[in-house]
Amino acid sequence: MTHRVQFESGESFAFCDDEDTLLRAALRAGLGFPNDCGVGGCGNCRFELVSGDMETLWPEAPGLSERERRRGRRLACQSRPASACVVKVRLSDEYRPAVPGLRLAARLTDRREIAPGMGEFTFHTEAPARFLAGQFAILHPPGVDGARAYSMSNLPNEAGEWRFVIRRAPGGRGSNAMFDRLAIGDAVTIDAPYGRAHWRGDPVRDVVCVAGGSGIGPIAAIVQAALRDGGERRIHVFEGARTEADLCFRKLVPGESPALVYAPALSAEAEGSAWAGARGFIHAHVEAHAFPVERCEFYFAGPPPMIEAMNDLLVMRWRAPLAQVHTDKFF
Numbered sequence: 001m002t003h004r005v006q007f008e009s010g011e012s013f014a015f016c017d018d019e020d021t022l023l024r025a026a027l028r029a030g031l032g033f034p035n036d037c038g039v040g041g042c043g044n045c046r047f048e049l050v051s052g053d054m055e056t057l058w059p060e061a062p063g064l065s066e067r068e069r070r071r072g073r074r075l076a077c078q079s080r081p082a083s084a085c086v087v088k089v090r091l092s093d094e095y096r097p098a099v100p101g102l103r104l105a106a107r108l109t110d111r112r113e114i115a116p117g118m119g120e121f122t123f124h125t126e127a128p129a130r131f132l133a134g135q136f137a138i139l140h141p142p143g144v145d146g147a148r149a150y151s152m153s154n155l156p157n158e159a160g161e162w163r164f165v166i167r168r169a170p171g172g173r174g175s176n177a178m179f180d181r182l183a184i185g186d187a188v189t190i191d192a193p194y195g196r197a198h199w200r201g202d203p204v205r206d207v208v209c210v211a212g213g214s215g216i217g218p219i220a221a222i223v224q225a226a227l228r229d230g231g232e233r234r235i236h237v238f239e240g241a242r243t244e245a246d247l248c249f250r251k252l253v254p255g256e257s258p259a260l261v262y263a264p265a266l267s268a269e270a271e272g273s274a275w276a277g278a279r280g281f282i283h284a285h286v287e288a289h290a291f292p293v294e295r296c297e298f299y300f301a302g303p304p305p306m307i308e309a310m311n312d313l314l315v316m317r318w319r320a321p322l323a324q325v326h327t328d329k330f331f
């Protein structure tokens with residue numbers, strides 16, 4: 001069965017039974033529906049239902065406050081039309097997908113540990129892996145409610161190879177299922193690509209990349225894209241981890257380049273260990289470098305506290321132009 005979804009602004013598209021959510025169906029239809037995380041955390045996809053029936057997949061999703069829920073707001077990434085609907089939201093070209101989203105049958109072909117509790121997962125699809133470096137995919141971990149977002153850590157390729165760096169979140173259902181319930185050869189659906197924190201390829205500006213924890217996945221992809229494209233630019237990579245054993249960047253992007261400046265910082269390395277590098281939180285380490293913001297593109301990915309600290313530094317204090325700041329918050 002198909003339900004027509006009509007936007008108050010005039011656009012419309014057909015929501016088919018095999019579609020998963022209003023958000024992803026609208027993006028697949030090429031519409032610029034506002035979104036960020038795709039999984040209920042950010043609230044950026046909120047909309048109003050003007051008429052029709054809509055199923056809510058995760059009623060407690062943290063992207064909406066109780067007050068917003070009472071006022072009838074909904075999240076498009078947690079909604080499925082159950083009849084013809086009219087919805088109110090401001091569509092914007094800014095959110096129109098740069099690469100059309102596809103749901104692809106994939107198989108897990110490799111998994112290796114790159115740090116304690118951190119794995120690099122490799123999947124293969126028959127179709128080419130089409131995305132922009134730094135984007136993410138939606139996966140459904142086996143036996144778990146709801147979808148999870150994981151960022152590709154490799155470059156797009158014709159061989160259909162998709163790599164992800166996944167951290168076992170303590171007590172986390174989805175990430176632990178990826179490690180414990182998925183065997184080599186098992187099938188999953190990769191729904192991709194999503195996200196706007198992708199490589200822009202500015203030919204002149206230096207690149208400043210900052211990663212915390214598994215945020216190193218999309219940052220590794222951005223760095224590989226910057227190295228691939230060459231040019232005069234410097235590529236600064238700041239990796240924040242708890243201990244030296246948790247650092248991953250060199251395992252994902254081996255080899256040296258005169259363009260690359262790698263600067264790790266550890267927040268919980270034992271006093272008196274052999275570590276001679278920087279200590280403390282990675283954003284404080286970035287702050288110590290007085291980057292000329294107008295001549296840099298900034299990419300950062302990782303846990304919400306790191307993202308908030310980086311936004312505060314770049315946007316509030318350094319006044320970096322928003323068009324040069326590209327970020328993914330790992331809700």
Ligand SMILES: Cc1cc2nc3c(=O)[nH]c(=O)nc-3n(C[C@H](O)[C@H](O)[C@H](O)COP(=O)(O)OP(=O)(O)OC[C@H]3O[C@@H](n4cnc5c(N)ncnc54)[C@H](O)[C@@H]3O)c2cc1C
Pocket residue numbers: 036037038039040041057058136145146147148149150151152164165166167168169171172173174175176195214215217218328329330331
């Ligand atoms: C854009 C983006 C990119 C990301 N990239 C990576 C990455 O490359 N590597 C990585 O390790 N992590 C990444 N994450 C985080 C990842 O998506 C998971 O949040 C993380 O693995 C913890 O999930 P969990 O299921 O183990 O933890 P849980 O605490 O069980 O769940 C955490 C998240 O799962 C979702 N969720 C929980 N319950 C439900 C439900 N009932 N229905 C629907 N959704 C639910 C919510 O988004 C919630 O925040 C990314 C997140 C985002 C938003």
Ligand code: FES
Pocket residue numbers: 034035036037038039040041042043044045046063075076077078
């Ligand atoms: S895109 Fe729906 S809550 Fe983030």
